[in-house]
Amino acid sequence: MSVFTTYWISFKGYLQVEKQASSHTIHAYYKDIDDFFQFLTAEQLHDIHIQHTNVRNYLTTLYEKGLSRRSVARHISSLRSFYHFLVRENVVSDNPFTSIHLPKALHPIPEFFYAEELEKLFEVHDRSTAIGQRNQALIEIVYATGMRVSECVHLHITDIDFSLQTVRVMGKGNKERYIPFGRLAKDALHQYIEDGRSTLMKKAKQHTDIVFLNARGTPLTDRGVRYVLEKVVKDAALTLKIHPHKLRHSFATHLLDNGADLRTVQELLGHKNISTTQIYTHVSKERLHHVYQSAHPRAKQ
Structure with missing residues (x-):
């Protein structure tokens, strides 16, 4: 089991027990966090402790994939919550995603039936x-x-x-x-x-x-x-x-x-x-x- 998987299992337990998150929400977190783990592995980074430069490089990668502002904002929000948990558990000393401020995504008008x-x-x-x-x-x-x-x-x-x-x-x-x-x-x-x-x-x-x-x-x-x-x-x-x-x-x-x-x-x-x-x-x-x-x-x- 990789170090990343270990931290995900701990975070998943926190979402289920303390946050009472739905299976849909947990799956969404998993997709975003797993994507970040794959980025770290590709960058030859095998530690959960990262620098702000790593975060900026990840942002660049997301935009290069053609993701919308809304999708990028969701990724960052998921990782901000994940690292907030890691800080709380004394795994890391600070949250590198706290200082990342993205432009607010435009909210589409909800579709409805006449x-x-x-x-x-x-x-x-x-x-x-x-x-x-x-x-x-x-x-x-x-x-x-x-x-x-x-x-x-x-x-x-x-x-x-x-x-x-x-x-x-x-x-x-x-x-x-x-x-x-x-x-x-x-x-x-x-x-x-x-x-x-x-x-x-x-x-x-x-x-x-x-x-x-x-x-x-x-x-x-x-x-x-x-x-x-x-x-x-x-x-x-x-x-x-x-x-x-x-x-x-x-x-x-x-x-x-x-x-x-x-x-x-x-x-x-x-x-x-x-x-x-x-x-x-x-x-x-x-x-x-x-x-x-x-x-x-x-x-x-």
């Missing part, structure tokens, strides 16, 4: 089948609550309160929040849990309390949710780019479009900082501009 597009997604499922009921419930609850896919796949039956129409979600950092949902999501969830889910459970060898199951009766994964969404879009005959967060973006955008205040949307999304939520105000402004240009008689004159 109301008419969503209606097509909700109408394609065959709700006489277990899979159709599951897909309907999945899309309804993600759009109704704006929860992350990582939160959705870890949803338990006991997290759903049908009488209050709320769902308990465990977010980043093991932070708990309660989100309301409407009648359509309630009906879809209730039908799936009482009918379709019971059918899927019979195919599994062991019981699970996880809400969303795959065709084999085992818990649906993040990748499984992506596959479901891609199939739903195809079935709805929509030529759209689809990713799980698009429903979450739609949830936030539509709330703001219809008068919800930013603080409420922040709480519902589980954002730590309101600045993260503010990106959705740009979406609303762009939409308002589009509507104005399309509808005002003198806008194009």
Whole structure:
């Protein structure tokens, strides 16, 4: 086992236990840190103790690969956290990435579904089948609550309160929040849990309390949710780019479009900082501009 691997294993344990990081987050850290380890090896550097010149050379390498400012910033952020851990553990005396200040990456406007597009997604499922009921419930609850896919796949039956129409979600950092949902999501969830889910459970060898199951009766994964969404879009005959967060973006955008205040949307999304939520105000402004240009008689004159 190389010295680099040893330090990664220690850092991984720190992310899992102290930071309660998701498997997706840990994998992202691994990719960035492993890339840096490969750079050090190529430079004939076999020690975790590095100089600022090594950091600058690594930055040059990243830019030469054609990475965007956003990707470079993510790499540096990962390594800054990694070396912060090493300083805390007295492995190194200082963090060579602390003084690296990169230009802030431009945040792209989140993509979202328009109301008419969503209606097509909700109408394609065959709700006489277990899979159709599951897909309907999945899309309804993600759009109704704006929860992350990582939160959705870890949803338990006991997290759903049908009488209050709320769902308990465990977010980043093991932070708990309660989100309301409407009648359509309630009906879809209730039908799936009482009918379709019971059918899927019979195919599994062991019981699970996880809400969303795959065709084999085992818990649906993040990748499984992506596959479901891609199939739903195809079935709805929509030529759209689809990713799980698009429903979450739609949830936030539509709330703001219809008068919800930013603080409420922040709480519902589980954002730590309101600045993260503010990106959705740009979406609303762009939409308002589009509507104005399309509808005002003198806008194009």
